[in-house]
Amino acid sequence: MKKLVLLATALAMVSGSALAADLPLKAVKAPPPAAFDPWDIAFGSAVMNDYIFRGVTQSNHMPSVTAYFEPRYNVNKDLQLYIGTSTESISFANRAAAEVDVYGGIRPTFGAFAFDVGVWGYLYPGGNCADNVVQPNGLAGGGVCAISAQTIFLADGNVMKKDVSFFEAYGKVNYTINDNWAFGLNEYYSPNFLNSGAWGNYSSITGKYTAPSTAFGTSGVGMYVSGEFGRQWLGTSDSFYSVPAFPLGIKYADYDTWNIGIGFTYKVFTLDLRYSDSDLSKANCNAFTSTFDGSGVTNVNPINPSGVGSNWCGAAGIVKLSADLTAMTNLK
Numbered sequence: 001m002k003k004l005v006l007l008a009t010a011l012a013m014v015s016g017s018a019l020a021a022d023l024p025l026k027a028v029k030a031p032p033p034a035a036f037d038p039w040d041i042a043f044g045s046a047v048m049n050d051y052i053f054r055g056v057t058q059s060n061h062m063p064s065v066t067a068y069f070e071p072r073y074n075v076n077k078d079l080q081l082y083i084g085t086s087t088e089s090i091s092f093a094n095r096a097a098a099e100v101d102v103y104g105g106i107r108p109t110f111g112a113f114a115f116d117v118g119v120w121g122y123l124y125p126g127g128n129c130a131d132n133v134v135q136p137n138g139l140a141g142g143g144v145c146a147i148s149a150q151t152i153f154l155a156d157g158n159v160m161k162k163d164v165s166f167f168e169a170y171g172k173v174n175y176t177i178n179d180n181w182a183f184g185l186n187e188y189y190s191p192n193f194l195n196s197g198a199w200g201n202y203s204s205i206t207g208k209y210t211a212p213s214t215a216f217g218t219s220g221v222g223m224y225v226s227g228e229f230g231r232q233w234l235g236t237s238d239s240f241y242s243v244p245a246f247p248l249g250i251k252y253a254d255y256d257t258w259n260i261g262i263g264f265t266y267k268v269f270t271l272d273l274r275y276s277d278s279d280l281s282k283a284n285c286n287a288f289t290s291t292f293d294g295s296g297v298t299n300v301n302p303i304n305p306s307g308v309g310s311n312w313c314g315a316a317g318i319v320k321l322s323a324d325l326t327a328m329t330n331l332k
Contacts (some may be wrong), residue, residue: 019064037328042070042084044268046322051088054232055257055278056289056313058099060091064315068101090124093160093292097126116172120188122165129162156308161240161291164194174206182208186230191239196250197238204230220266221331227260234288241287243305250303253284261318268325276320280310289313 105118192201261274
């Protein structure tokens with residue numbers, strides 16, 4: 001009898017387990033998806049030993065600091081709208097207080113292609129008028145200078161307008177091959193580059209190699225190598241920058257510029273070590289930049305009859321330490 005009871009109990013247990021396996025599982029309610037917040041803000045700052053812009057120093061080969069602030073609106077994961085502002089310390093012949101940039105645009109993404117289209121304004125507040133031409137009445141000549149009470153006489157004979165602010169329209173595309181390689185194309189156009197009266201067009205190609213995240217073990221340090229080759233085309237200035245042979249203005253020299261460097265990243269910090277150069281001669285550089293510390297008398301060409309030369313467009317080594325954050329990533 002006991003054996004029958006034990007057998008019945010065992011059968012009941014097996015039968016119960018089998019039936020339980022056939023029963024539908026109780027539905028578990030999934031947690032609600034995280035709310036999508038389309039707003040974000042990118043911001044950061046940097047310090048560098050030289051502020052180079054397209055192969056030309058903007059800080060007289062002296063240290064410069066910069067900071068930026070960029071609100072963003074993500075329409076979806078593949079479309080971002082943005083506006084921003086940044087400030088850089090500079091050293092111009094007109095003694096402008098700083099470079100203040102304001103910009104805005106749209107960043108659509110299609111698979112491996114990331115586009116960026118917008119408008120960038122370069123503002124240089126606080127400038128004085130620099131003109132070495134003195135009229136018989138004692139006022140500085142050159143039209144713009146004549147109406148300014150703030151006049152600087154440059155020892156090297158160069159001239160520069162009080163206001164050199166301008167804007168550019170730009171379009172950029174970046175193609176990411178994989179986690180390590182990416183390439184890009186950039187195009188910028190201004191109808192009045194540096195308020196000189198000359199149009200400007202800049203095109204460049206970029207490349208970047210990012211080392212695998214395991215390159216430095218578990219230290220969290222990343223590394224990349226990047227470079228750019230670009231060409232700046234320039235038109236003819238207005239009469240403010242004229243020379244005797246060209247009383248209506250000078251045709252600025254077009255030039256090539258390039259840079260290559262290596263960078264190291266750790267959390268929000270980046271240390272970038274870079275070499276930059278251009279093929280502008282000292283004579284063409286002097287005519288283009290209106291440098292205030294030009295020297296010599298042998299750098300003569302049609303648009304630079306004074307012979308003064310400038311080293312603002314030559315080879316330069318750049319060391320830059322920056323911090324870049326976003327509110328959604330770093331301030332949660």
